[in-house]
Amino acid sequence: MTLLGQFALWTALLIGLWAAVVGFSGRWHGRPELAASVTRAVYTLFAVLVVAALSLWRGLISHDFNIEYVSSYTSRNLPGYYIVSAFWAGQKGSLLFWAIVLSMFAALAQWLTPARYRTLMPYVAAVTSAVTVFFLSVMLFSGHGNPFERLPFTPADGNGLNPQLQNIGMVIHPPMLYLGYISITIPFAFAIAALLSRRVDTGWIQAIRRWTIMSWLFLSIGITLGMWWAYVELGWGGYWAWDPVENASLLPWLTMSAFLHSVMIQEKRGMLKRWNMSLIIGSFLLSIFGTFITRSGVIASVHSFTQSNVGYFFLGFLLTAAILSFTLLYTRWDRLEADVRLESMMSREAAFLFNNLLFVGIAFSVLWGTLFPILSEAVRGTKIAVGPPFFNKVNVPLGLLLLALTGIGPLIAWRKASTANLKRQFVAPVVTGLLVLAALAASGMRNPWALVALGLGGFVVGTLAQEFIRGTRARHRMYEESLPLAFARLVARNRRRYGGYIVHAGMVIYFAAFAGYAFKTEMEATLKPGDSVTLRSPYGHTYQFTHLGVSQYEQLNRVVTQASVQVTKDGKAMGVVNSEKRQHFSEPAPGVRQKSFEPSTEVGIRSNLQEDLYIVFAGSVEGTEEAVYRFTINPLVLWVWIGGVVLITGGLITMWPGGVMAGVPRQKQAGYEVQLAGAGAER
Amino acid sequence: MSLGRRAFLAGLVLGGSATERLLGARQRDPGAKESPRATERLLGARRSAAAAQQAPLPGQGEAGTLRDPVSAGRSQPRATHRDNDPFVTGVEKRLHCTCGCTLDIYTCRTTDFTCTYSPALHREVLALEDEGKSADEIVAAFVDKYGEKILMAPKPEGFNIAGYVVPGLVVLLVGAVMFAVLRRRTRMLEVAGEAPPVGMPPLPGGAGAATTATTAELERLERELKELDQ
Numbered sequence: 001m002t003l004l005g006q007f008a009l010w011t012a013l014l015i016g017l018w019a020a021v022v023g024f025s026g027r028w029h030g031r032p033e034l035a036a037s038v039t040r041a042v043y044t045l046f047a048v049l050v051v052a053a054l055s056l057w058r059g060l061i062s063h064d065f066n067i068e069y070v071s072s073y074t075s076r077n078l079p080g081y082y083i084v085s086a087f088w089a090g091q092k093g094s095l096l097f098w099a100i101v102l103s104m105f106a107a108l109a110q111w112l113t114p115a116r117y118r119t120l121m122p123y124v125a126a127v128t129s130a131v132t133v134f135f136l137s138v139m140l141f142s143g144h145g146n147p148f149e150r151l152p153f154t155p156a157d158g159n160g161l162n163p164q165l166q167n168i169g170m171v172i173h174p175p176m177l178y179l180g181y182i183s184i185t186i187p188f189a190f191a192i193a194a195l196l197s198r199r200v201d202t203g204w205i206q207a208i209r210r211w212t213i214m215s216w217l218f219l220s221i222g223i224t225l226g227m228w229w230a231y232v233e234l235g236w237g238g239y240w241a242w243d244p245v246e247n248a249s250l251l252p253w254l255t256m257s258a259f260l261h262s263v264m265i266q267e268k269r270g271m272l273k274r275w276n277m278s279l280i281i282g283s284f285l286l287s288i289f290g291t292f293i294t295r296s297g298v299i300a301s302v303h304s305f306t307q308s309n310v311g312y313f314f315l316g317f318l319l320t321a322a323i324l325s326f327t328l329l330y331t332r333w334d335r336l337e338a339d340v341r342l343e344s345m346m347s348r349e350a351a352f353l354f355n356n357l358l359f360v361g362i363a364f365s366v367l368w369g370t371l372f373p374i375l376s377e378a379v380r381g382t383k384i385a386v387g388p389p390f391f392n393k394v395n396v397p398l399g400l401l402l403l404a405l406t407g408i409g410p411l412i413a414w415r416k417a418s419t420a421n422l423k424r425q426f427v428a429p430v431v432t433g434l435l436v437l438a439a440l441a442a443s444g445m446r447n448p449w450a451l452v453a454l455g456l457g458g459f460v461v462g463t464l465a466q467e468f469i470r471g472t473r474a475r476h477r478m479y480e481e482s483l484p485l486a487f488a489r490l491v492a493r494n495r496r497r498y499g500g501y502i503v504h505a506g507m508v509i510y511f512a513a514f515a516g517y518a519f520k521t522e523m524e525a526t527l528k529p530g531d532s533v534t535l536r537s538p539y540g541h542t543y544q545f546t547h548l549g550v551s552q553y554e555q556l557n558r559v560v561t562q563a564s565v566q567v568t569k570d571g572k573a574m575g576v577v578n579s580e581k582r583q584h585f586s587e588p589a590p591g592v593r594q595k596s597f598e599p600s601t602e603v604g605i606r607s608n609l610q611e612d613l614y615i616v617f618a619g620s621v622e623g624t625e626e627a628v629y630r631f632t633i634n635p636l637v638l639w640v641w642i643g644g645v646v647l648i649t650g651g652l653i654t655m656w657p658g659g660v661m662a663g664v665p666r667q668k669q670a671g672y673e674v675q676l677a678g679a680g681a682e683r
Numbered sequence: 684m685s686l687g688r689r690a691f692l693a694g695l696v697l698g699g700s701a702t703e704r705l706l707g708a709r710q711r712d713p714g715a716k717e718s719p720r721a722t723e724r725l726l727g728a729r730r731s732a733a734a735a736q737q738a739p740l741p742g743q744g745e746a747g748t749l750r751d752p753v754s755a756g757r758s759q760p761r762a763t764h765r766d767n768d769p770f771v772t773g774v775e776k777r778l779h780c781t782c783g784c785t786l787d788i789y790t791c792r793t794t795d796f797t798c799t800y801s802p803a804l805h806r807e808v809l810a811l812e813d814e815g816k817s818a819d820e821i822v823a824a825f826v827d828k829y830g831e832k833i834l835m836a837p838k839p840e841g842f843n844i845a846g847y848v849v850p851g852l853v854v855l856l857v858g859a860v861m862f863a864v865l866r867r868r869t870r871m872l873e874v875a876g877e878a879p880p881v882g883m884p885p886l887p888g889g890a891g892a893a894t895t896a897t898t899a900e901l902e903r904l905e906r907e908l909k910e911l912d913q
Binding site: 234235236237241243244341342343344345350353354357358361364365368369372376379380382383384385386387388389390393394395397398522523524525526528529550552559561581583595598599601616618619620621622623624625626628630 | 746747748749750751752753754755756757758759760761762766767777779785786787790793794796797830831832833834835836837841842843846847849850851853854857858861862865866868869872873
């Protein structure tokens with residue numbers, strides 16, 4: 001099967017090269033037969049890469065340990081679903097995963113894009129194929145990327161999968177993040193196609209609308225799942241550590257979020273064309289930058305793959321793509337002039353501009369902090385570390401400003417808002433925010449950042465509630481619908497607007513939950529069976545933890561050492577919480593066991609809407625049942641996951657087909673299928 | 684005697700840990716009634732079991748020995764009140780672990796239980812505290828020994844100030860320029876009386892030109908404005 005896989009990779013490389021070269025030249029010279037050939041090449045590229053992927057999966061499932069990749073990331077006793085996910089657990093497999101997903105998206109883009117954009121499609125095919133060719137080149141030429149490389153011998157068993165990757169979060173989180181990163185290539189391809197074909201009006205924006213939302217959505221899901229995995233698996237009691245690779249995933253998310261706002265201004269007013277083009281190009285480059293950071297080892301990160309020369313390939317590609325894209329943008333600069341100018345500083349357009357400034361400002365700040373150790377070493381020759389205290393200090397104020405704008409934006413009318421209109425819109429949200437602030441201050445909260453975050457959260461909730469209430473009431477009055485029906489139809493008929501508001505609600509929940517992190521309480525304790533300790537939570541509850549004992553048993557591919565704690569809250573029993581140490585082993589021969597990896601820790605978590613109990617069994621004292629624990633009370637953590645679900649729900653509503661807005665773009669796609677002559681033709 | 688039987692059977696089926704739990708639960712429950720004789724017999728049984736076996740199984744004795752201690756990870760030192768001392772943890776959260784992770788000393792020593800660096804660094808912090816050093820002095824001593832990279836965030840001095848200030852400054856500067864340019868442009872439009880599309884000459888008559896529009900045109904304008912508001 002490896003031979004077939006190798007053959008598929010080389011064939012894919014040739015097909016990709018054909019599609020890239022002919023896509024550009026065929027469209028450039030106006031040869032429709034070549035354009036048609038390119039579309040077929042894109043479909044074939046996907047089919048060939050499916051063969052390569054199936055070959056690798058076959059190797060994984062059949063325990064062909066002669067394949068270096070299979071031997072490095074699996075073992076005979078690895079549970080089946082982790083064997084499947086081992087596909088993207090290592091560098092080589094993840095490169096193939098990237099290539100196949102990109103080729104799938106490229107094929108879908110060719111298949112699903114309406115015919116009116118057909119003039120763009122050869123260029124789109126050329127760009128997506130060129131990027132796929134890059135990934136195939138890394139696999140075939142870097143010397144560290146070929147997943148079908150064979151060993152000179154066949155080990156009896158593989159090394160197994162890193163225990164921290166043996167978690168359901170790691171089965172879903174990396175592919176989601178990859179899908180987010182990879183799908184940005186499609187909007188990027190359309191942007192380059194629009195620039196090359198000089199069709200830079202709003203048409204290309206319409207063509208990529210769902211792709212951009214989908215990409216943002218996958219990134220959101222990937223980041224949220226990553227936080228969840230870090231929280232339940234790594235055992236440090238938090239979900240975001242400002243690790244360079246976490247930052248790298250946040251960067252394209254921020255620029256895509258900026259784009260999703262600014263693109264509305266281009267659609268509605270024909271403004272910000274240059275800016276939107278830059279954001280899409282920037283997002284694509286940042287997605288490659290994230291991959292470069294993960295694979296180059298240039299910055300220390302817990303997430304890094306093995307260091308290799310693959311990083312140089314990515315750096316070269318990143319620089320080449322940046323130079324070509326921005327040069328192309330520069331040559332089309334004059335064509336990207338706005339149709340109209342901003343009419344008033346008191347308009348939604350202006351609010352969106354400042355919202356974009358903050359999104360991109362935060363992205364810059366995160367990038368700056370991530371690269372600052374390198375910069376500092378280059379300038380001063382001194383190594384420094386930049387950790388959470390730095391990022392929190394720099395980014396929290398910007399994040400709070402962004403939260404404020406989340407509430408302000410929807411309250412200001414398009415084009416120009418009157419003073420009377422502003423007063424009418426702002427009263428209820430401001431009062432809501434102040435009430436929340438007063439209530440929290442009265443309840444004894446003194447942390448200024450948390451107070452500001454929650455107060456602003458109240459303001460944004462006020463804004464959103466006002467928008468939903470007014471819209472529902474209007475429908476209720478106009479169409480005599482019941483209130484629930486009016487609400488449902490309000491959202492269904494204008495999914496983009498109200499889906500967006502639901503996304504904003506998700507962000508407010510996120511911010512509130514992040515504010516709760518400031519009140520984290522923790523302690524270490526060593527307990528013999530029957531011993532207890534108490535810990536007071538920020539809400540004033542008293543938790544008592546009684547160590548019951550330590551038991552050991554075997555499960556699947558590991559020996560589990562389980563420490564059990566009886567928990568009471570204010571004297572009321574809450575049940576038993578278990579935390580584990582897991583020693584994984586491989587079985588090179590029946591009855592022969594080999595310990596693999598260091599013992600890993602499984603956290604015991606008990607969640608409710610107020611706070612999480614987070615219990616970590618650090619280990620035993622001299623091999624006895626006397627256990628060392630870390631007990632942590634984490635306020636509002638459950639709300640992080642709820643916020644994620646709300647945000648993703650809002651995103652799904654926004655991109656769901658149908659609704660009133662679906663009809664709007666057709667009027668604005670002049671120049672793609674039909675060159676509209678005038679207003680009469682529009683009707 | 685039901686307790687003894689249950690404990691014995693549970694011990695057979697589930698291992699000693701369950702026996703200890705049942706015994707322990709009974710012993711820790713102040714409301715539980717137990718005859719002194721039964722207790723004596725149980726304790727006697729435990730003593731004889733301990734005597735028969737040098738290393739008791741889990742659940743036997745105050746803290747029985749684990750069957751496979753190696754699988755439970757590295758042996759941990761007992762936590763003391765100093766490990767939870769806010770002064771100590773506060774200092775440790777300012778210092779980077781040197782094991783190659785990206786965590787601070789406190790988080791690393793309470794998370795990565797295979798790390799040998801963070802417990803050693805923790806002991807160094809305690810030793811410096813014992814010398815009567817303040818938090819800043821301990822941090823300074825670490826910087827002297829390990830270099831500036833030991834800090835979780837660089838000191839805001841010299842070139843490092845750029846690290847802290849540049850992002851906010853860039854946002855402020857760009858925001859101020861954006862504000863100034865946009866305000867100038869919008870004022871110019873206000874002076875002109877309307878906002879013509881780029882490349883199109885303003886309508887003759889300025890704002891009054893709207894009065895020359897037909898009813899159909901006005902209706903269309905109204906529709907488009909509603910659409911914009913969506």
